[in-house]
Amino acid sequence: MIEIKNIQKTFGERTILSGISGKFLPGDTSLIIGGSGTGKSVLLKCMIGLVKPEEGQVLYNGRDFLTGDEDTQKAIRREMGVLFQGGALFDSKTVLENVGFPLDMLTDMGTAEKIDRAKFCLQRVGLEAAADRMPSEISGGMKKRVGIARAIVMNPKYLFCDEPNSGLDPLTSIKIDELIREITDEFKITTVVITHDMNSMMEIGEKILFLYQGKKLWEGTSSTITKSSVAELNEFIYANKLLRDTKA
């Protein structure tokens, strides 16, 4: 379980996040939604320790991540897998080497075993054919998928995905959503996903946090999201005319 308490973050004069709290449970796919520039990625970076909030706590099963000693931090880090918004693949390594990289660095597996594991993860995102290509030779959506493969290669306890299906076609996008939900259920992972995608919101949103200008305005599930009375949230989910018509 991940618990965040009262996260506060400013960059210079600008307050990006104020007083955000929430709980993310194992086996659940929790979504963070909100418009562009509202601080979703910054919140995620606070949770994974890349950005230090001025105030607040991030607890991984009760272990304080931000103020914990180096060993605790390292232990927690090895339990998480992160997909960055841009994929963040190492551009000097092939796709397969990218996926296998955490295994190389953090485990004592033998070479054959590592390659098997990396290939298996690539297969799950449907990219076994691209194993020997360089990141510069694959498309943006493929980079995303390789990023997911790399994030799950270590069997993480905590999985963070920053917009896993932006830039993907609808079909692949659904496949990725299914993959995320599958592994979350199967391995009881605590999964946090940032998304704009209405489809995945409805499909995998067991828990949803709505951010608006750095504040948490609403929290609920995919079944209650359409019934909320928060004006900003309604504006966000009914931006699409088709959906607006179905509501009316």
Place this chain on the structure above:
Amino acid sequence: MFLARYAQNRSIFTVVLLLFVLMHHLGRYFIFLGSLFRNREKLGVYSKLVLEECVQIGINSVFIVSIVSTFIGAVTCVQTAYNLVSPLVPLSIIAVIVRDSTILELAPTITCVVLSGKVGSNIAGGLGTMRITEQIDALEVMGINSSSYLVLPKVLASMIMFPMLVILAGFLSIYGGYIAGTAADIITPEDYVSGLRSDFKPFSITFALIKSVVFAFLISTISSFKGYYTSGGALEVGQASTAAVTNSCIAVLAADFLLAQLLL
């Protein structure tokens, strides 16, 4: 009167401000150097990386270093001959001058200034790109000390390869002088070789190698520092590369002067 005092106060203020800025950057630089050795990975991880960097930094620079040093030797020979007008001075002195200026100054310093352009911009550009595309973040999230993982191999590889490149540059520069001198009928091969052999101080070789190791450290760490702390986008990566080259050039020349004062 008032204006003069105002101007004076302002210049003092500027100097103090500049000092503060300098101290700030130096402090950050030294903290960065410290972070390279804290919490690093197993040594086995580095051997392969160092080898890769040796190719990237060393082997890939052989061509440019060869060209530059050969021409510099040739030019030194021709210009020295041009300056020697007295018939009383033996011609072999040309070779002595080519040899000494090459070993003491031209081979180590010019080579390293050239390398600060080639290697420095390469290091800073590479690390800057990794920073802005979140590759460094990805390493950190895995619990890997990104600065030591990425930077330490570059520093080690530079400190291994730069001395070799300087030795190569020294040979080629002296050889370039030989070719130019004999081809232009300035000096006979016998005179050149006897000049090379006369009055040789072996310490100058040691001195050149010490310089190259120090320069390697300065160039690789300063460029890494600039690249590692890039923020923003592609524009900033370009700026970081430029800053890496200018700062490491200045550092190399300052260190050159200091080492000459200290060791010669």
